[in-house]
Ligand SMILES: Nc1ncnc2c1ncn2[C@@H]1O[C@H](COP(=O)(O)OP(=O)(O)OP(=O)(O)O)[C@@H](O)[C@H]1O
């Protein structure tokens with residue numbers, strides 16, 4: 182796969198697929214600029230070489246041309262972050278849109294309207310992809326967050342270009358995930374949390390071949406505990422996944438992976454921020470109580486494993502971190518990962534809620550890498566080939 186290295190974009194027009202699917206508040210202001218900032222290195226390189234840039238992205242999941250999903254809302258923020266006044270055109274393949282990219286000069290940036298205003302985008306329509314391709318001489322895909330979608334602008338468009346390249350962000354995401362999935366150092370520890378085991382099952386099966394320790398926290402804990410005969414009170418459980426949980430434990434044993442489950446749990450008498458709480462052994466939770474965070478003994482056990490790890494992958498919070506009373510476990514594990522990182526461990530955090538937790542608790546700059554992809558990262562961890570990446574390899 183070609184990257185932006187060893188290529189000079191002087192006098193070239195690069196069409197870059199970025200992932201500017203960013204959260205907006207009710208005033209249409211961008212509330213998290215991470216993904217825009219993450220696209221900056223590729224854009225800057227091309228402009229500094231003396232080229233021009235046409236940016237294309239989706240925003241949200243609009244049904245038709247819903248104004249609230251227009252990329253016009255983010256144009257000023259993109260301009261501010263890139264330090265260049267970005268031009269915007271309210272279409273993707275109209276005469277006006279082509280005229281705008283046609284007259285773009287070196288050093289200038291044009292942002293096209295939301296690609297998903299066209300149903301052809303999600304359908305992976307070939308004609309639409311070919312039309313889009315007219316906007317540039319070179320295709321750059323830097324939309325890691327959307328690389329798992331086989332859409333016109335991510336997977337189909339590449340074949341209309343002789344010169345197609347992975348952008349800096351895409352390259353960085355792949356390299357950082359590779360540090361975990363093909364780790365050269367040991368021990369490798371995966372910390373998985375979040376709500377349900379069902380959404381992480383394929384990830385677990387795939388990574389068991391690549392790790393030494395598996396730490397399990399969050400809601401999925403209780404399916405494992407119940408499967409082994411524990412009492413979990415009213416905690417979250419997936420009854421139809423009990424056998425699967427036992428199979429995972431067996432497979433882990435076969436692969437010599439040590440599985441670490443919580444030993445204690447902060448329990449609540451209701452799912453509420455003002456609930457009464459106490460700590461109970463994770464396998465002896467009384468009826469009327471539900472486990473919403475890991476307890477201090479579990480934090481201490483997990484911290485020992487984290488300290489001794491060379492490579493750490495973290496996906497999914499340890500508890501219901503959105504409520505202060507149940508955030509402690511996630512904070513403490515985040516801090517343990519940050520401390521290990523300071524001592525030379527490589528740590529990667531990914532997944533919508535774990536990334537939100539890391540940001541909320543100010544740990545973002547204290548881990549080695551925070552992925553910009555939710556679903557895309559999970560699919561890579563599942564061992565799948567991502568269409569947006571595969572298209573650049575052909
Ligand atoms: N013990 C628990 N009981 C119930 N819910 C829990 C528990 N622990 C964590 N959660 C919830 O799990 C949710 C996160 O789960 P999810 O699997 O979505 O995490 P993620 O992998 O980081 O994010 P995503 O799947 O969006 O990429 C949070 O909203 C959190 O409150």
Ligand SMILES: O=C(O)[C@H](O)COP(=O)(O)O
Pocket residue numbers: 200202241242326327330554555556557
């Ligand atoms: O936020 C994301 O995960 C990506 O931008 C992909 O968005 P989608 O799930 O709507 O395809």
